[in-house]
Amino acid sequence: MRTFAIGDIHGGLKALIQLLNKMEIKDEDTLIFMGDYVDGWSESAQVITFLIDLSKNFNCVFIKGNHDVWCENWLREDRVDPVWYMHGGKETIDSYAGFSEAKKKKHLDFFESMPLYYIDGENRLFVHAGFTSMHGVEKEVFKESLYFDRTLWEMALTMDNRIAKDSTLYPNRLKHYSEIFIGHTPTINFNVGVPMQAANIWNIDTGAAFTGKLSGMNIDTKAFFQSDNLPNLYPNEKGRNKG
Template identity: 80%
Template sequence: MRTFAIGDIHGGLKALIQVLNKLEVKDDDTLIFVGDYVDGWSESAQVIQFLVELSEKINCVFIKGNHDVWCEEWLKNSDVNSTWYMHGGKETIDSYEGFSESEKQIHLQFFENMPLYYIDDKNRLFLHAGFTSMHGVEKEVFKTTFYFDRTLWEMALTMDKGIDEDSVIYPNRLKHYKEIYIGHTPTINFNEDMPMHAVNVWNIDTGAAFTGKLSAINIDTKAIFQSENLPALYPNEKGRNKH
């Protein structure tokens, strides 16, 4: 039994298929997606349809990201968030052309059923962005933190890796989990096109929304699997131009 964590897809169905083919997914594998399935490239609706069907065959966990929250609101009540529209929402709306209302309702239910975080049986935490409570995710007051926070990753990056977990200055929020897997902040912002590891945090968003790749990681072996750069897969599209 293998478990893979998969980074932010952002409408890049071709990249998702490439990665899954490299994983050679088996029936007893578990796939944990850290959110942001939509907004960016032209196949957001098609990504959701693919994932709905995939979950009928393979054990999958779908974490909700901030872009998924915006898409959910649009599917629910036609609310077009202006920030969302400028950061991939227009492409997502366009991708739903030709989808029936009943199909959209299935996608809405898919979004509504997504958890904001997941903790596995080895105390490994998966969420889209981060959390701020020193008492762990269960004590987080503002749920939007789970899909908007960047301070968890910023803190992990700035920590001296030589600090022992028993040190009085070791951050309490990191002590609750064996490992933490996130997306949301593209590693290409730090000139890295591979998943990044700092303290016990793994950032697996390698910039698929922009010029980077889609990545998956075997959370036991730490083997990494990647697609081609997304602009190469969608040569006639621009993708998103801001991180």
């Protein structure tokens, strides 16, 4: 039995299919998706349809990301958030052309069913972005932090690796979980094209929304698989590479 954490897809269905084929997923595998399934490349609605079908045959966990919250609100209220529209929402709306209201409702139900975080049996936390409470995600007052926060990752990047987890200097936020897996902040922002580790946090978002790849990591062995760079899979599109 293997468990994979899969990074932010951002409408890149071709990359997702390529990645799953490279991972050679089996019936007994668990797939934990880190959120942001939509906004970027041209197949956001098609990604959601694919994931709904995938969950019928595999054990899947779908964490909710900030782009998913925006899309969920649009599907529910038919109201276009201008910030969302400028950050991939337009492409997502276009991808729903021809979808019936019944199918849109099915997608809305899927978004509404997504948890904001997941903790497995070995006390490993999976959350899209981060959290701010020193008492852990369960005590997070501002739920938006779970899909918007970047301070958790920024803090981990600045830590001295010599600080032991049982030290009083080790941040309380990080002590609650054996490991933390996140997406949201692309590793290509740090000129790294593969999953990154800082303290006990693993960042699986390798920039599929932009010029990077989609990644999936075996959370036990830390072996990872990657798609091709997304611009190579969608050569006639810009994704979220505006200007």
